[in-house]
Amino acid sequence: MENANIPMFFLHIAGAAALLIWSVRLVRTGVERAFSMPLRRWLRWSSRSRFLAAGSGMSTAILLQSSTAVALLVSNFVARGTIAAGVGLAILLGADVGSAIVAQLLLLRQTFLLPLLLLVGVVMFLRGHQRRIRQTGRILIGLALIFASLAMIREATTPLVDSQGAANVMAYLARDTVTAFVIGAIFAWVVHSSVAAVLLFVTLVSQGLLPPEAAVAMVLGANMGGTFIAFMLTLAAEIDSRRMIVANFALRGGGAIILLALLSRLDLPLSWLGNSPAQQVINLHLAFNIGLALVALPLTGLVTRLITKVMPPRLDPNAGIGPASALDAAALSNPDRALTCAAREVVHMGEIAEAMLRAVPPLFVQWDDVLAARMAADEKLANKTLMEVKLYLAKLNQGVLSDETSTRAMDLSSNAANLSAAAEMISRNMVTLARNLDHEGVRFSEQGWKEISDFHDRVLANVQLALSVMMTQNPDEARELVEEKDDIRALEQRLQRAHLMRLHEGSGESIETSNIHQETLRALKQVNTSFATVATPILSETGDLLSSRLAHRR
Numbered sequence: 001m002e003n004a005n006i007p008m009f010f011l012h013i014a015g016a017a018a019l020l021i022w023s024v025r026l027v028r029t030g031v032e033r034a035f036s037m038p039l040r041r042w043l044r045w046s047s048r049s050r051f052l053a054a055g056s057g058m059s060t061a062i063l064l065q066s067s068t069a070v071a072l073l074v075s076n077f078v079a080r081g082t083i084a085a086g087v088g089l090a091i092l093l094g095a096d097v098g099s100a101i102v103a104q105l106l107l108l109r110q111t112f113l114l115p116l117l118l119l120v121g122v123v124m125f126l127r128g129h130q131r132r133i134r135q136t137g138r139i140l141i142g143l144a145l146i147f148a149s150l151a152m153i154r155e156a157t158t159p160l161v162d163s164q165g166a167a168n169v170m171a172y173l174a175r176d177t178v179t180a181f182v183i184g185a186i187f188a189w190v191v192h193s194s195v196a197a198v199l200l201f202v203t204l205v206s207q208g209l210l211p212p213e214a215a216v217a218m219v220l221g222a223n224m225g226g227t228f229i230a231f232m233l234t235l236a237a238e239i240d241s242r243r244m245i246v247a248n249f250a251l252r253g254g255g256a257i258i259l260l261a262l263l264s265r266l267d268l269p270l271s272w273l274g275n276s277p278a279q280q281v282i283n284l285h286l287a288f289n290i291g292l293a294l295v296a297l298p299l300t301g302l303v304t305r306l307i308t309k310v311m312p313p314r315l316d317p318n319a320g321i322g323p324a325s326a327l328d329a330a331a332l333s334n335p336d337r338a339l340t341c342a343a344r345e346v347v348h349m350g351e352i353a354e355a356m357l358r359a360v361p362p363l364f365v366q367w368d369d370v371l372a373a374r375m376a377a378d379e380k381l382a383n384k385t386l387m388e389v390k391l392y393l394a395k396l397n398q399g400v401l402s403d404e405t406s407t408r409a410m411d412l413s414s415n416a417a418n419l420s421a422a423a424e425m426i427s428r429n430m431v432t433l434a435r436n437l438d439h440e441g442v443r444f445s446e447q448g449w450k451e452i453s454d455f456h457d458r459v460l461a462n463v464q465l466a467l468s469v470m471m472t473q474n475p476d477e478a479r480e481l482v483e484e485k486d487d488i489r490a491l492e493q494r495l496q497r498a499h500l501m502r503l504h505e506g507s508g509e510s511i512e513t514s515n516i517h518q519e520t521l522r523a524l525k526q527v528n529t530s531f532a533t534v535a536t537p538i539l540s541e542t543g544d545l546l547s548s549r550l551a552h553r554r
Contacts, residue, residue: 009156016152017200021191023149026142027065033480034135037458039063043073043091044457045450047083050297054094061098062105065195070095071230071248075241079358085244086300092248093293093300099226100289103198104282106146114151117144131483146199153203173214177264180214181256184221185228194226198285206278212270215281220260223288224253239313247307255292327392335405338396339412343470345389346416350467350531352382353423357460357527360430361453364520367438372431379427386420389413411537415470422530429523433516442512445502451495452520459488459528466531475542478535485532492525 031039039060046056057074061067071092078088117140124137173180188197201218204210210218227249234245262268273283296303326344331337356375363371393409401409437443444452462484469477499517 012156020149023145030138047087050090053090057091057094058098061095067095067099078241079238088244100286174211177217180217181221184218185225188222188225197222212277220256363434382423418530478538481535
C-alpha cells in the first residue's frame with residue numbers, strides 16, 4: 001500500500017468498524033424496546049432447570065445479539081431473589097453460546113439480504129403505527145447495516161493483502177499469540193461487544209490478512225473481554241449478582257486461557273472445524289462456548305458455593321451514615337446549578353421508590369416485619385425529601401428567574417410530588433395488601449401470582465426507564481415511557497378480566513384473594529402512572545404530547 005493511501009485506509013476501516021459497532025447496538029436496542037417484557041418473563045420462568053435456563057439464555061442472547069445484555073437482565077433477577085445465583089449462571093453460560101451463534105448467522109453472505117432488509121425495515125419503521133412494528137423495522141435496518149459494515153471492512157482491507165508491512169505485523173501476531181489474545185480482549189471490552197469483535201477478526205481472516213493462529217487467539221481474547229464488560233457494569237450491584245458475574249468471567253475467561261495454552265503447546269489441527277481458515281476460526285468460537293457450557297452446567301452449584309466463599313457479604317464501612325443531600329444552599333445564586341442539585345435529589349427519590357418496589361414480591365411470598373418497617377422508613381424519607389425539594393425550589397423562585405427556569409423548577413416540584421406519591425402507594429397500599437394476605441392465611445392461585453409477578457416486572461422496567469429519562473432527558477425514551485403508560489393501563493384491564501373469569505370458574509384460591517389481587521394490580525398501575533409523568537415536560541417541549549394524548553408519529 002502506498003503511504004499516500006494510509007490515512008484513507010484508516011479512515012475507511014475505522015468508519016466500517018464504527019458502523020459495525022453501531023449496527024449491533026441498533027439491533028439490540030430494537031429488541032429491548034419491542035420485546036423486553038416477554039424476554040424478561042421467559043428468563044424468569046425458565047429457572048425450573050439448569051438446562052432450560054441455559055436454553056432461555058441462549059435464545060435471549062440470539063435475539064438481543066449480546067450476552068452482556070442478558071447478564072444485566074439476569075443480575076437484576078438475582079439481586080431481587082427472583083432466581084438463584086446458580087440458575088443465573090446457567091443462563092449466562094447459555095447466553096455465551098447464543099452470542100457465538102449470532103456471530104455465525106451474521107457472517108452469512110447473501111447478496112439479496114442487505115437490500116431486502118433495508119427495504120422492509122425502513123417501510124416498517126416509517127409507516128408502522130405500533131411501537132413493536134417500528135422497533136422490528138429498527139432491528140431489520142440494524143441487521144442490514146451489519147452486513148454493509150462487513151462488506152466495507154472486506155473492501156477496505158483488500159489492498160492490505162499484498163502489503164508486506166501488514167503481512168509482517170500479522171505474522172508477528174501469529175507467533176505471539178499472548179499479545180493477540182490481549183488485543184482481542186481489550187478490543188471487545190472497548191467496543192462493548194464481543195460479537196462485533198469476533199465478526200471483525202473473522203472478516204480479516206477471510207480476506208487473508210490475519211493468520212488463523214492470530215485470529216484464534218484474538219477470538220478467544222474477545223470471549224474473555226466480552227465477560228469483562230458485564231463485570232465492569234455490575235461493580236455496584238448486589239453481592240449475589242456480582243458472584244454470578246464473576247463466576248461466569250472466571251469460567252469463560254479461564255477456559256479461553258486454557259484452550260489457548262493447549263492450542264499453542266500441542267499444535268492441534270483445526271482442519272476438522274472447516275475447510276477455510278475463516279470457517280475454522282468462527283467454528284472454534286462456537287465449539288468453545290458449547291463445550292464450556294456442557295462442562296460447566298452440571299457444576300454451577302459447586303461453582304457458586306466456591307465463589308461465595310471467595311466473595312463473602314460486603315460490610316458497608318458507611319453503615320449508619322445517611323446519604324448527603326444534593327440541595328446545596330450555596331448554589332441558589334446560580335439557577336442552573338441549583339436546578340441540577342434539585343434534579344439530583346429528585347432522582348434519588350425515584351431510586352428510593354424503585355428499591356421499595358423491588359422489595360414488594362418477597363413480602364407477598366413471605367411476610368417480613370423488618371422489611372415492612374424499612375419500607376415505611378423509606379416512605380418517610382421520600383416525603384421528607386419532597387418537602388426539602390419544595391422548600392429549596394421556593395427559595396430559588398424568590399429571585400428573578402427566566403420563564404424557562406421557572407418552568408423547570410415547577411416540573412421538578414411536580415416530579416418530586418409524583419415520586420413521593422409512588423413511594424406512599426407502595427408503602428401504605430401494597431405493604432398493607434401483603435400483610436392482609438399473610439394475616440388471612442391465603443395465597444394467590446398459581447396463574448394469579450404469575451400474572452402479578454409479570455405485571456410487577458413490567459412496571460419495574462418502566463420505573464427504571466423513567467429514572468433514565470430523568471437523567472438523560474431523552475425524547476425518544478420519554479415517548480416510549482408514555483406509550484408504556486397506555487399499554488400498562490390496557491394490560492391491567494386484561495388482567496382484571498382474566499381474574500374475574502377465574503372467579504366465574506369457581507377457583508377457590510382466586511375467590512379467597514380476589515380483593516387483594518385486584519387492588520395489587522391497581523396499585524402497580526398507579527405506581528407506573530406516577531413515574532410516567534416525568535416524561536410529560538420533555539414531550540410537551542418537543543411537541544410530541546397533545547393536550548389529551550400522545551401525538552401520533554409518522
